[in-house]
Amino acid sequence: QGPLVESGGGVVQPGGSLRLSCAVSRSIVSFTELGWYRQAPGKARELVAVIIGGGGMNYADSVKDRFTISRDGAKNTVYLQMNSLKPEDTAVYYCYFGSRIFNSWGQGTQVTVSS
Numbered sequence: 001q002g003p004l005v006e007s008g009g010g011v012v013q014p015g016g017s018l019r020l021s022c023a024v025s026r027s028i029v030s031f032t033e034l035g036w037y038r039q040a041p042g043k044a045r046e047l048v049a050v051i052i053g054g055g056g057m058n059y060a061d062s063v064k065d066r067f068t069i070s071r072d073g074a075k076n077t078v079y080l081q082m083n084s085l086k087p088e089d090t091a092v093y094y095c096y097f098g099s100r101i102f103n104s105w106g107q108g109t110q111v112t113v114s115s
Contacts (some may be wrong), residue, residue: 002107004095009109012085016113020080022095022106028076033098035069036080038091038111048093049080062088085113 003025012018020036028034035050035057049059049069057069068081078095090113095106 003102003104004097004106006093006095006106006109009093009111011112011114014086014113014115016085017081017083018085018111020082020093020095020109020111022078022080024076024078024095024097026076026097026102027073028071028078028097029073031097031099033096034071034078035096036078036093037096038089038093039108040088040091043091045094050096051078053099082111085111087113087115089113 005023008018008020031053033050033052036048037045038048039045047060048063049067051057051069066084071078092108093111094108097104
């Protein structure tokens with residue numbers, strides 16, 4: 001496995017919930033950006049929710065009221081709680097860790113929202 005390992009993806013009905021986890025192989029105490037991007041078929045990768053080092057959090061407008069990003073420094077893990085899922089949330093979700101000296105993407109985990 002790479003330095004970032006995602007889990008928690010799957011198939012869910014509209015209105016359902018999923019919780020994604022990303023285990024980082026290094027300390028997440030210090031970073032410039034940590035969180036989640038996604039890429040749907042035929043579309044560019046887009047920001048979903050990230051924690052900004054030394055600052056706050058950025059959410060895509062389409063997920064602000066439904067998704068929540070959090071982290072556990074002791075476990076070096078970042079989470080994405082996704083509620084009220086919609087078909088348009090279907091995508092491969094990628095964890096991202098960026099610092100001054102190390103940037104890395106996870107392998108991605110598939111989230112499919114379908115009735």
